[in-house]
Structures are given as C-alpha cells and as structure tokens.
Amino acid sequence: MSETQSTQTGHASAIRVEGLNKWFGSFQVLFDINLTVENGERVVICGPSGSGKSTLIRCINALEDHQQGVIEVEGKALGHDSTSVYDVRTEVGMVFQHFNLFPHLTILENCILAPTVVRKTPRKEAEATAMHFLEKVKIPEQANKYPIQLSGGQQQRVAIARSLCMRPRVMLFDEPTSALDPEMIKEVLDTMVALAGEGMTMVCVTHEMGFARKVANRVVFMDAGAIVEVNSPDAFFTNPQNERTQAFLNQVLQH
Amino acid sequence: MNYNFSFPYIWGATPDLLDGLWMTLLISLLSIAISVVIGVVGAGLRVFQVPILSQLVAAYVNFIRSTPLLVQIFFIFFGLAEFGIRLGGFWSGILALSLWGGAYNTENVRGGLSAVDKGQREAAYSLGLRPLHYLRHVALPIGLRVSIPAMLNTAVSVLKNSSYLQAIGVAELTFVAMNRVATDFRTLEMFLAIGAMYLAIVLVLSAAVRRLEAVLQKPFRTA
Numbered sequence: 103m104s105e106t107q108s109t110q111t112g113h114a115s116a117i118r119v120e121g122l123n124k125w126f127g128s129f130q131v132l133f134d135i136n137l138t139v140e141n142g143e144r145v146v147i148c149g150p151s152g153s154g155k156s157t158l159i160r161c162i163n164a165l166e167d168h169q170q171g172v173i174e175v176e177g178k179a180l181g182h183d184s185t186s187v188y189d190v191r192t193e194v195g196m197v198f199q200h201f202n203l204f205p206h207l208t209i210l211e212n213c214i215l216a217p218t219v220v221r222k223t224p225r226k227e228a229e230a231t232a233m234h235f236l237e238k239v240k241i242p243e244q245a246n247k248y249p250i251q252l253s254g255g256q257q258q259r260v261a262i263a264r265s266l267c268m269r270p271r272v273m274l275f276d277e278p279t280s281a282l283d284p285e286m287i288k289e290v291l292d293t294m295v296a297l298a299g300e301g302m303t304m305v306c307v308t309h310e311m312g313f314a315r316k317v318a319n320r321v322v323f324m325d326a327g328a329i330v331e332v333n334s335p336d337a338f339f340t341n342p343q344n345e346r347t348q349a350f351l352n353q354v355l356q357h
Numbered sequence: 358m359n360y361n362f363s364f365p366y367i368w369g370a371t372p373d374l375l376d377g378l379w380m381t382l383l384i385s386l387l388s389i390a391i392s393v394v395i396g397v398v399g400a401g402l403r404v405f406q407v408p409i410l411s412q413l414v415a416a417y418v419n420f421i422r423s424t425p426l427l428v429q430i431f432f433i434f435f436g437l438a439e440f441g442i443r444l445g446g447f448w449s450g451i452l453a454l455s456l457w458g459g460a461y462n463t464e465n466v467r468g469g470l471s472a473v474d475k476g477q478r479e480a481a482y483s484l485g486l487r488p489l490h491y492l493r494h495v496a497l498p499i500g501l502r503v504s505i506p507a508m509l510n511t512a513v514s515v516l517k518n519s520s521y522l523q524a525i526g527v528a529e530l531t532f533v534a535m536n537r538v539a540t541d542f543r544t545l546e547m548f549l550a551i552g553a554m555y556l557a558i559v560l561v562l563s564a565a566v567r568r569l570e571a572v573l574q575k576p577f578r579t580a
C-alpha cells in the first residue's frame with residue numbers, strides 16, 4: 103500500500119528495505135534489516151567480514167533472493183517474479199570487487215552490450231554514450247583494448263562506466279577497491295567521488311574510511327547480519343554509539 | 358607376401374570413392390552441425406537447471422554414452438520402422454550420428470560453461486541481461502573457447518563413426534570400398550585409399566577448428 107502511495111506522490115525513495123530477513127538454507131544471514139536511501143543520498147556500509155554487507159546489497163538487485171520483508175527501488179517492489187526483478191535491475195547498477203568485465207569483449211563492447219541487447223539502443227547511439235562515460239572515468243583511449251590489457255584500477259573504472267551506460271538511478275558498490283594495489287585505489291575512489299558530486303544515489307560497501315568521511319551522508323555499520331548503527335560520518339568516526347562499532351573502528355583505523 | 362599392389366587400381370576406383378567421400382562429408386558435416394546445436398541447447402538446459410528438461414537431457418546423455426553406437430543406428434533404422442517411421446538410410450544415419458555427437462557435445466559445452474566465472478553471470482544480470490542474453494553474449498563465447506578441443510574430438514569421432522552407416526546400406530566411403538573389395542579383392546588398395554581420405558578430412562577439419570579457436574582466443578592474449 104505504501105508503495106503505491108509513494109509512487110503516486112512522486113516521492114519514492116531510491117531504496118526502501120523493510121523487515122528484510124534472509125537465510126542461506128537454514129543459516130540466517132540477515133536479521134530484520136530496515137534501510138531507506140533517498141535520491142541523491144550516499145550511504146556507506148561497513149562492518150566485519152561475514153557480517154552480511156555483500157548479501158544485503160546483492161538482495162537490492164536480486165542477485166540474491168530474500169525470504170521475508172520488502173525491497174523497493176524507486177517505488178518498484180522487488181517480487182519473486184522475473185518481471186519485477188528485471189525492472190529493478192535496469193534501475194540499479196552494480197560494481198564488484200573483482201570488476202567482472204567480460205573478457206572476450208573490448209572495453210567499448212563491454213559498455214554497449216547491455217544497452218544494445220536490453221534497451222535495444224542503436225549501436226551508434228550506444229557507442230556515443232559509452233564514449234561519454236569512458237571519458238568521465240578518464241579512460242577513452244582504451245576503448246578498443248581488451249580487459250586483460252588494462253590495469254586493475256583501469257578495469258574498475260571501466261566497470262563503473264559500463265554500469266553508467268545503462269543510466270541507472272542507483273549505484274551499488276561492493277568493496278570496489280579491495281582487490282586493487284594501493285597505488286590504484288585513489289583513481290577509483292576519485293571516480294566515485296566525482297560520481298557522488300553529480301548527485302548519483304550510491305550505496306557503497308567499503309572500508310575506505312577517507313572516502314566515507316568525504317562523500318557519505320550516512321554510515322551504516324553491520325555486524326552478524328544486523329544493522330547495529332546508522333550515523334553521520336562525523337558522529338560515526340568521532341563518537342560511535344555502539345561498542346562493536348568502536349571495536350571495529352579501532353581495528354580499521356589502525357591500518 | 359607377393360601381393361601385387363596396384364596404384365592404377367586405386368586410380369580407376371577414384372570416381373566411385375569420390376562418390377562415397379561426398380556422402381561421408383555430407384552426412385558428417387550435417388551431423389556435426391546438428392550435434393553442436395544439440396550440445397548448446399542441451400548444455401543450456403543443464404546449466405540453467407530448467408525443470409524436467411534438464412533431467413531429460415541428463416537421461417539422454419547417459420543413454421547415448423552407455424549404449425554402442427551401432428545399436429543406436431540399428432534402433433533408429435530398424436526399430437523406428439516397426440513403429441511405421443521409415444527414415445531411410447541417409448536420414449537414419451544423420452539422426453543417429455547427430456544424437457550421438459549431441460550427447461557428447463552437451464557434456465563438452467556444459468564443461469565449458471561451468472568454467473565461466475560466476476562473476477560474469479552476476480555482472481551480466483546486474484546490467485539487466487536476461488538468462489538467454491547472458492548465454493548468447495557472455496557464457497557461450499567464453500565457455501566455447503574452453504570446450505573447443507573436446508568438441509573437435511567429438512566432431513572427428515562423428516566423422517569416423519559415419520563408417521558404421523555402411524551397416525544400414527548408406528553408400529558412404531567405407532561402404533563403397535567394402536563393395537569393391539567384395540568383388541575385386543583389392544583389399545589393401547581400398548583400405549589404404551579410404552584411410553588416406555579419412556585422414557585428409559580430419560586434418561582439414563582440425564585446421565579449420567584451430568582457426569576458429571585462434572579467433573576466440575584473441576581477447577585473452579596480452580600484447
């Protein structure tokens with residue numbers, strides 16, 4: 103009911119997760135997750151390994167299914183039917199830890215595949231869009247190379263551009279820099295900061311605390327499958343409410 | 358010991374042998390093509406675990422792999438005739454070889470598809486691609502590259518196994534040679550000649566597949 107209301111008034115949140123519970127078999131990974139992300143908002147999710155961060159954001163574009171609760175993207179509810187799954191996925195872009203570029207396609211072909219196949223965009227137009235975003239991530243000169251010829255940082259920037267080519271309303275990032283050599287982390291973070299500056303709605307799982315301070319509106323801390331604390335970055339880093347948050351921050355900030 | 362080997366005999370038999378060769382090529386190439394299609398479809402059904410169909414494909418593959426090809430050929434040629442389905446030697450042969458190669462190609466392609474990193478599927482799906490888009494544009498081009506050596510083996514086997522079809526009277530290369538041996542007793546000449554012909558086709562087939570493989574490999578080489 104609230105979903106039809108919110109769509110009608112045109113004030114749908116970018117993402118609304120309510121009462122989400124998820125199990126892998128008999129193992130419960132997510133416990134009563136509630137999280138609303140407004141349009142243009144940037145949310146950083148952090149927490150110890152195995153706390154369910156990836157699972158949560160993978161539920162948002164139905165890479166994982168969920169057993170209980172409501173997930174809505176731009177007012178569209180994610181059901182268990184394939185139509186709602188495809189509807190939501192076209193609104194949501196995702197960037198992975200290991201880039202996952204298609205190895206048999208050039209950079210340009212990587213970027214135009216989904217627009218031409220899913221959106222039926224004419225090839226010329228798709229190529230123009232792709233070049234536009236490749237310029238945005240500062241890598242247009244690599245357009246005709248294959249992924250294997252690029253560095254990790256370059257590949258990740260291409261992965262961001264490839265997602266943007268579908269013109270998503272929301273971008274999800276799952277530890278986009280944690281597979282990168284230190285000297286390449288900055289170029290990817292810079293790209294993400296620029297994206298944030300353009301008002302993109304972003305949900306980032308990351309332990310890059312500098313990035314969180316710089317662009318996040320809110321920081322979400324997860325532990326053992328539950329959201330333990332949601333706070334502004336300032337409050338989160340200087341005055342964490344939860345003792346588990348404190349323990350986690352002590353660990354992360356030491357490194 | 359004092360076998361009188363005659364090249365002129367081979368020369369004289371060449372027109373006949375070429376007819377047989379043509380039949381062998383026609384049947385083999387058609388069967389190979391169909392077996393590749395069966396393999397891709399079968400592997401797709403298996404990989405996406407399509408209910409019921411996936412189990413049927415598994416049963417089919419098992420059946421083909423655990424019965425002799427000659428029995429399958431007889432079953433299709435004689436057995437189906439009992440049910441009033443008379444395909445004739447040519448189409449029975451193509452059906453038998455296609456089903457035989459298709460079963461092996463299902464396994465070959467499935468092997469290739471399961472070698473595709475699962476991150477590829479996630480990336481494809483997160484970009485909005487449907488399962489068939491993913492199969493067509495991502496999984497097959499990546500996976501087939503891995504399957505190709507095994508598929509070449511299957512194709513060569515289909516070609517060689519087409520000689521079984523002489524048992525149901527298809528006038529392919531082996532049949533033609535056997536017929537001549539039965540009347541002229543030029544055993545060595547005939548089997549040497551058709552051996553060379555089979556070898557030549559296999560070499561050409563292998564070379565063609567290597568070209569294809571090189572094309573598919575190109576993106577994976579750094580340079």
Ligand SMILES: Nc1ncnc2c1ncn2[C@@H]1O[C@H](COP(=O)(O)OP(=O)(O)OP(=O)(O)O)[C@@H](O)[C@H]1O
Binds near residue numbers: 126157
């Ligand atoms: N496909 C799966 N099947 C079963 N259990 C899974 C599966 N995927 C994840 N898990 C389990 O669910 C829990 C949460 O995993 P998840 O990957 O969401 O954690 P995470 O917070 O992203 O951790 P990390 O920081 O290591 O990436 C873990 O205990 C993990 O072992």
Ligand SMILES: [Mg+2]
Binds near residue numbers: 155157
């Ligand atoms: Mg994770």
